Amino acid sequence: GNSVTQMEGPVTLSEEAFLTINCTYTATGYPSLFWYVQYPGEGLQLLLKATKADDKGSNKGFEATYRKETTSFHLEKGSVQVSDSAVYFCALSDRETSGSRLTFGEGTQLTVNP
Amino acid sequence: GAGVSQSPSNKVTEKGKDVELRCDPISGHTALYWYRQSLGQGLEFLIYFQGNSAPDKSGLPSDRFSAERTGGSVSTLTIQRTQQEDSAVYLCASSFYHYTDTQYFGPGTRLTVL
Numbered sequence: 001g002n003s004v005t006q007m008e009g010p011v012t013l014s015e016e017a018f019l020t021i022n023c024t025y026t027a028t029g030y031p032s033l034f035w036y037v038q039y040p041g042e043g044l045q046l047l048l049k050a051t052k053a054d055d056k057g058s059n060k061g062f063e064a065t066y067r068k069e070t071t072s073f074h075l076e077k078g079s080v081q082v083s084d085s086a087v088y089f090c091a092l093s094d095r096e097t098s099g100s101r102l103t104f105g106e107g108t109q110l111t112v113n114p
Numbered sequence: 115g116a117g118v119s120q121s122p123s124n125k126v127t128e129k130g131k132d133v134e135l136r137c138d139p140i141s142g143h144t145a146l147y148w149y150r151q152s153l154g155q156g157l158e159f160l161i162y163f164q165g166n167s168a169p170d171k172s173g174l175p176s177d178r179f180s181a182e183r184t185g186g187s188v189s190t191l192t193i194q195r196t197q198q199e200d201s202a203v204y205l206c207a208s209s210f211y212h213y214t215d216t217q218y219f220g221p222g223t224r225l226t227v228l
Contacts, residue, residue, distance in 0.1 A: 036219075042221070043205070043219045043220060043221045043222060044205065044207075044219040045218075045219065046216045046217070046218075049216065089157065091157075099162065099164075099170065100145060100162070100164075100209070100211070100215070100217075101147060101159045101162050101170065101173070102147075102149075102157075102159065102217060103159070104156060104157035104158075105156075106156045107156065107157070
């Protein structure tokens with residue numbers, strides 16, 4: 001079946017540091033890939049997405065590139081801010097095997113210190 | 115416009131009682147999803163409704179769980195004879211129907227079974 005694996009957290013960085021959160025996936029079909037973010041006390045919201053190989057999703061300074069050859073969708077940001085502290089979830093949907101429902105990774109807690 | 119709303123925001127119940135959780139999706143969204151977020155299991159899919167099609171119930175953990183969607187809009191998730199392992203945050207999401215479409219999540223209902 002489909003699965004998503006994220007790097008283990010928690011991750012603690014200083015402000016303006018470079019961020020990478022690794023995400024790899026297993027899917028039978030041709031999935032769409034997503035990063036969702038959950039800020040403290042708030043609901044899940046979409047951060048970015050990519051729907052086919054080599055697509056790059058970007059939003060709020062975050063980027064992730066859909067790499068089919070390495071089955072990866074790593075999240076990056078060049079300079080993190082305190083306000084980026086949140087839990088980040090990598091997810092996929094695979095129309096061929098599971099329709100539009102999302103399969104999530106375990107989440108990575110990011111804390112950014114001033 | 116209004117986002118996905120869920121009620122109640124918190125529910126504390128005694129083991130063995132039945133509970134009903136409500137979700138109001140974004141107007142015009144034809145797809146509605148229920149997920150569960152718990153410490154031990156992460157984010158897991160429960161059930162999915164799409165228009166008038168039969169729901170995808172493949173994620174429901176036991177026959178104590180059921181859900182319905184009336185008039186293609188509001189959905190109710192019912193848990194009968196609650197157990198302590200049912201304690202979790204129950205999330206509802208809605209989207210237009212396509213596997214690449216963004217799912218918009220509600221704030222969740224935190225269920226605690228004593």
